[in-house]
Amino acid sequence: MLRTPLSLHELRAIFVTHVHGDHCYGLPGLLASAGMQGRKAPLEIVAPDGIEEWVRTTLRLTRTWLAFELNFHAVESLDEWRGGNLRVEAVALSHRVPSYGYSFTEARPDPRLDIDRLDRHGIPRGPLWGQLARGIDVQHEGRTLRSDDYLIFGRPPRRVVVGGDNDRPELLAEACRSAQVLVHEATYTQAVANDARADFGHSTATAVATFAQAAGLANLVLTHFSARYQADPKRGPCIEDIRAEAAAAYRGRLFLAEDFARFRLVRDGELQRIECGR
Incomplete structure (x- = not known):
């Protein structure tokens, strides 16, 4: 990554397909590099069972202490992962060990508020509308309003x-x-x-x-x-x-x-x- 314009500070999540070394051995080193560069934000890692134990053990045995939190999600039990404007789903594949593919889908392509629906449901204009427009679910009069229910997508x-x-x-x-x-x-x-x-x-x-x-x-x-x-x-x-x-x-x-x-x-x-x- 040092040879690319990508930044470890901006990395939101890592998705691992399977446990073979050519697909995961670089992970502890990448995490250590992020720590050395001063990363503080939590990092999401979606991976097959066993990766979390291996990563944490490797970091512990090499005395690598990170100043940011690692949030692991076992792909075997993953329904859907959302982050920013992305929705990610996993698919089981066929390999010598459990292997997975991932689909990355825009969650809100060119969104705009469904004004008619908001008015019909009595949602008052103001901060709630702004949050819904940004894709944030909100609470109103004891119920949860899902942003996707009040958005119209342009494509x-x-x-x-x-x-x-x-x-x-x-x-x-x-x-x-x-x-x-x-x-x-x-x-x-x-x-x-x-x-x-x-x-x-x-x-x-x-x-x-x-x-x-x-x-x-x-x-x-x-x-x-x-x-x-x-x-x-x-x-x-x-x-x-x-x-x-x-x-x-x-x-x-x-x-x-x-x-x-x-x-x-x-x-x-x-x-x-x-x-x-x-």
């Missing part, structure tokens, strides 16, 4: 689905309804899978691309590539083999993830890569 919400390690992309079908972006692993090509060199629990580029095309997803970001795929085709299997295989089955906007790459999902559903310095 459909944007939704991004991020899958953890998973050999059955179709498990994300429901989460991908109305989504504009799927970020999913494509560890290897179908040729490697057919050659019986593929690890159980991962997806091929063909499998993910075929699913994304059938689901009508406008944008697909592939990631988590096997180290066997190199940039130079002369050295063996090439990362462009993954791109070509996916492009043969998928007609939307296709991206291969790179370290430090940044994207913007604009309101019309187009995923745009942000160039460095912008």
